[in-house]
Amino acid sequence: MTARPDPLTVEVVDLIGTVVARFHEEYERAAAEHSLTGAQARLLRLLAMESMPMRKLAQCLKCEPSNVTGIVDRLESRGLVERRPDPADRRVKLAVPTTEGQATAEHLRTSLDFAREPLGRLTAAERTLLKQLLQRMLGLGDAPDASDSPEAGGPAEGPGRGGA
Amino acid sequence: MTARPDPLTVEVVDLIGTVVARFHEEYERAAAEHSLTGAQARLLRLLAMESMPMRKLAQCLKCEPSNVTGIVDRLESRGLVERRPDPADRRVKLAVPTTEGQATAEHLRTSLDFAREPLGRLTAAERTLLKQLLQRMLGLGDAPDASDSPEAGGPAEGPGRGGA
DNA sequence: CTGAATATTTCAGCTTGTCAAGCAATTGGG
């Protein structure tokens, strides 16, 4: 049981670890270029796609709501995000990116060549292959058909969460 | 420049983002099971493979040496790591895992089925393929492992197929 | 209306991380 599964798997796991590390580095670097921290960049990126209440933000970021308060505070104090009351429920505060926040998010996205550049080394065919392998690995059925849908651990949050 | 490269690449980037997020979650979870933070687990894992001076730890973790001091402090106060003088250079302090630290690192490693489980969905051939694709993506020419490439060994020329 | 549930914030406390300053030991030039 203590024995490692097999050398090939270990090798692949290590490679994934490297990918994760590099992704992280690049994400932080890109965020820093806009004087944002990684957490701020992730939150802003989420909001740029869709405004949402604090509570949902916490769910997306998988952290406590009280934590989101601080991150939004800092973004708000820099004029990138705005808190807006929800007319339907006055307990709720919608976090909404300002025009400048939207622009920053857009710049951020284009800065994220980190993933584009390494992928450029692969041909289109290889990228397709990689996509399929990753989908299978994540248990995201490529085919919408559910005959063998894995369901392990819940595929969950789709592409929403690019953070790291 | 604001235009996204192409749908396929975007899709793969999103998938990698998901892999990164899941990897992270699982790593933190596994660390928490042993009452360790992610940073502590990473440091302990490094030491379990090879004892090293503080300075080198900082390099491996890509952070400032002053930061390592604190992390080692906490591990040391829990009896998982020990500081030992380097006889060859009295400025240097070697960080060395205690017996308990080694055991914890070992448990940690086996807890990290996160990568093994999802990879279990892939056949050996698929894993080999994934390994090669990731290596190419990372720009790692050849792993020290000289295992032959079953197929797709070549750069898989011919972008002819593969959608956009 | 009353009480439970929900959304958010505040606060205390911890860990990570940076930077600047400081101390100890090593090293190299004179």
Added chain:
DNA sequence: CCCAATTGCTTGACAAGCTGAAATATTCAG
């Protein structure tokens, strides 16, 4: 040999992320 620069590590101050508990406001069920 001796002094100065360098190297390895720690300390202190500080910002940010994160958690958990408590406080506040609002909604909702009975």
